Amino acid sequence: MFEEHLARLRKVNLERKIRDRESPQGPRIVIHGKEYVQFASNDYLGLAADPSLVNKAAEAMTRFGFGAGASRLLCGGSSLHGELEKKMASFKGTESALVFNSGYSANVGAIQALGTADTVLFSDELNHASIIDGCRLSRSATIVYRHKDTADLEACLKKKPSSRKIVITDAVFSMDGDIAPIPDIVRLCRAYGAYLYVDEAHATGVIGKGRGVFPHFSLGPEPWIIQMGTFSKALGSFGGFVAGTAETIEWAVNTARSLIFSTALPACVIAASLAALELVESDSQRIDRLWRNREKLARGLTAAGFDISGSETPIIPLRTGSIENTLRVAGYLREQGIFAPAIRPPAVRESRIRITVTAAHTDEDIERLLEAVKKI
């Protein structure tokens, strides 16, 4: 049925293949029996296989069993769900927070819930696909502004003086590793009476001493700011969240379809998220190590002649030109025992190797990557 479509993808080198691990997530992974040093995951703090998360999850599984059995609004939640939401709200400095089944599900559900018919959404052109899908599911008109271009955003806001407005942006952009100009966006939201919705998927546990983009810029929470994030990346667990006023969260509980019509996360997953959040709150060593590794890698890549000036975070794209060349480079790195993914359209406009470095990488891991990329 899709033969022709697939053939067309293959012809332009845009066919994708899933490569599953035979090992835990970490700086070294095994795929098809071969070990790689990997720079592909978003496990920024190296928590995905951390014993404290695994033990807390096992304890919760003993107490609560595995399956949640129903959505949160029926009887799918455990007492741990509420505990995690309280902890996340205090971590974010908001009145309230709500756990979703993934970051994807949080964006799709929350943006659909907030995006009423009398609202206009203003979305950065490089926002994550889950934001784009949330905008599509909403009943709101959506205006896309140029990437991080606050002059363009202001021109767009001016055109809609009377409607309810929500500006939506990634805090850290997932493919370029750059940070949104939040202080300027906050100023515009104040001036034009707009709400602000920020996706902290790659900011939580990474910038602002792990607390995200607002502490990063020395800004506090505001009742008109909604923070969204995920437990699946730096926190090494699984799930998503939205944090804001009690009223915003109550509205989401009543209207977010991805929350209402989907079974709750198992309690053991929530227990792992709780353990990760406690680690990030109490111990900055992992975050310090992440940034030391990031600086070491950035210095090495710059010395090797790569222009990485757009990246400000542990996400560092290497521009490798055409799709064919990018695939060739990724293949060459794999031969060298290094797993770093080729990212191609439609995920990005320009193909690239997307490198992510974590706190768990050793100096030798980073040197091995640098040796290999020098030969590209």
Ligand SMILES: *Cc1c(COP(=O)(O)O)cnc(C)c1O
């Ligand atoms: C990964 C990602 C998500 C989705 O989070 P999951 O927990 O993986 O579903 C949402 N927004 C951004 C910016 C992301 O990078």
